Amino acid sequence: MSSQGLHSLTTIIKRLEAATSRIEDLAAAGWPANSKTQPVPNTGSYVAPAPQVQASTTPAAAAPVSAMPATPKSVVVFEEMVIDGKLKSFVELTSSFAGAPVVEIVGLVEKQFKELRDLINTAAACTKPDDQTFQSLLVPFHSTIEAINRLKEANRKDRDWFTHLMVISEASTFVAWVLNTKPGPHIAECKEQALYYGNRVIKDYKEKDPKHAEWVRSFAATLEETRKYVVEYHTTGLAWNPKGVTIAEYIAKPASTPAAAAAPPAASAPAGGAAAVFAEINQGADITKGLRKVDKSEMTHKNPSLRASSVVPTSSVSSPKKPVKPTKPQALMGKKPAKFALDGKPGIFSNQVVNLFGCKNSVIQIKGKLNAVTLVNCTKTQVLIDSVVSSVSVTKSPSFTIQITGSAPMIQIDSSDSGMIYLSKGSLHAEITTAKCSSINVSIPAEGEEEGIFEEQAVPEMLRTVVKDGKLVTTVVEHVG
Template identity: 45%
Template sequence: MATSGIGNLGTLIKRLEAATSRLEDITVAQSQSYSQSGQPGAAALAGAAAGAAPPPPPPPPPPAPVEEVKEDPTSVKAWDASVAGALAEYQELSGRIGNPVAEQANIVVKTFAEQRNLILLAASCTKPAGGLQSPAFAKLLQPLQAALMEVIEVRDKNRGEKRYFNHLSTVSEGIPAVGWVAIEPKPGPYVAEMKDSAQFYANRVIKDYKDTDKTQVEWCRSFIKLLEALRTYIMQNQTTGLVWNPQGSDPETFKAGAGSAAAPSAGGPPPPPPPPPVADLSAGSSAQAAPAAGGMDAVFGQLNQGESVTKGLRKVDPSQMTHKNPELRASSTVAAPTKAAPPRPAAKPASLKAKKPPRTELEGNRWNIEYHEDNSNIILDQTELNQTVNIFNCKNCTIQIRGKINAVQMANCQKTSILIDTLVSSLEITGSPSFAAQITGSTPTVLLDSNDSGQLYLSKTSLDTEIIAAKCSAINVNVPLEGGEEGEFEEYALPEQLKFTIDKSAGKKDKIRSEIVVHTA
């Protein structure tokens, strides 16, 4: 018993010695690991972590500092000094008038902002290869063109707004002035032309509101002032066209990394998923989709054809009639019929026939302007003294005739306006309801025949003009107001009623006497 206990004790001591030796070995290994890796227990920790999950990724580096925006070039500073004040005044007066004038003004501000961006780009970049006719420059113009079209669309969608249509037309006729950036070598006169086009409609607004609402008059003058400020800026800073920087960068590079562009936020949403795959539009799929075109719409469409609804039916051959062929009834099959021809479309009424194409051509000494519709940018500037202008069958157009020519005739036009400088012979308007004609120079005679509703604007140099009217109604002559500002007119209506009397004592030639009927209160 005692011998067994001593044996067990000896065994226990040996085991303790072995454990102590093992602990010493571990201590030595840890010391060596510390001296090699610089971190205590690196080897042991590495072994312990062999089966653990990988550590989380390190945090992302901080964003790079945004490059500070450089000072604006001289051309941009001059733009702000010349245009910004007039633009703010125009926008403020538009806000007082309200929509749709205010809506259009906000887009005008956007258009001028795009113009400023283009001037800034040109001052910092080289001119695109190929010049103003290159696709690269056309791409740079796209934001400006889009804003310009938005301004014009406001007028087009508000044609029924009679109260403000002249306001919207004033801006729509003048806003193309921002297109000076694509004109070389003299963009200044182009802006002056657009200002004159806007002045034509601005004069109408001034005439309508000069005695009732001064805000409307101030609004007209503010927009004309804006165009004049643009012209002044061009004549002082961009005389021969948009100025580029020969030592600048590439326009595409500037556009991608411009300091003025808004930087995207770091925490924005992920990009949208890719679009779904395009559906297979093969013959099989189109055949399945064909029945969907039916329904009640197709039924009513067939009924609206009237008597022609039966034209698409085919005559059944006697060999295919089951009541005449018992063998067909027995087999329950009928020979496949030939494909019936589709019904022919009904003939178009005369009102839907193709219209003649618009034409502006010089034939000999006569300019022919015909069949234009909704065109407010018809300009004749290459004219000569011996030429005449014939305007025929135009609708809702504005025509500018520059220079001194022989005569102008307008016939069968509707809602057409003409702006004339000087005529040697006469201006003749026949069968053209709702016309408007303005003479900025002089003309000896104006002939009006069979016109219903018209406006004639004379200048200070054309007050000696003779006006001869026959079978006309609602014709007003607008004369410059004495002592008034430019664009202020005084309106006079041409008389429409005459009184005729017979003078018994007069000779045969003077038997009939006529006088104008004057209505007094």
């Protein structure tokens, strides 16, 4: 089912509920529901009877839309422990920095957790899909990470808030735990990387405004609570339901959950789907047929004691459970015309931005002019890039090789060792930044030599700091030998 279909079905259900409520009010007031119906005596209100399953020769019998199973425990705990327990207070604290770019980037973090909640809900209802289908479910995560990185780069010159943005950016890949067989340690690493910059925020604002330190600790607490949740419910990666339905079935039947999948055919999702709901609405005056007349003893407006206790005498109508909001993995993809998912590889190409996650012993060639290229948790990966508009980013990717044949204004390397960067003549202006790295070498075209001959130079690793005129002065220690 498409995102539009899911949205339409939800809208239809809301309209049907609103129409029923209106009919009840009109009936209670003694007014006709429409011009074709007779006035309803002003002796009481009406409520819908318990839905009945009609006999059918087909195996798929209709079930009430409201009879949806409870939300899976893994989702309930995630909402209670992480979203309500930690994330909510972090978002509220961030809102106090009104007008700062950190408010917008934390909004993206909140979006990440909601996307994560949707995926956990999907996994609780479905069997593990093939790699290509799974990659399609991860598109929203990639898009949000890209948005976080773009916002960070757009505010690189903001001296007051850039370090805050780095805190968020460094932890943005925590959602990749769904791809990791050791999700707990992965989240712990992301938290550690975020605190690398978070400690700078604490130091810079220790005397100015203690609220900034509280902000850093609140974010770290959110990540830590996420790690604890994952360790308990997703020990070796995202937990799928071996008895669940397929992703295609789940999208086609939003009410399907682990409980619904195990139920007999008569208790399955409505067979008619949106068409059946439209048929109910289009009955016109007949839509009120079968409504049960409510006795005066059950009317709260005639019995103050019922209003005070909020208890209505037992009747044949059971209170429907609140419908579980269906996840919409396809709807979250949005309008993104350019995308290409690697079959069997943890990479996704979308909107001219390439994100590579967890690649090992791979050689990847990316043609054309892109917005950005990002490598995260890649090992012994070689990437050949034509040109990028913003930056090439490498994080926690040991033994990498990057070659740029066109231009690149910025190359960022964090927590990576034994890396090699080959620059073309068109990319000699690139600004290279490194943090927590070692054995990084840059090869540039040798002057006076034919094309293809490079001269390798090492990026300095050792720094020397002295006190001069009451200030710290740091210089690079170069080794010549």
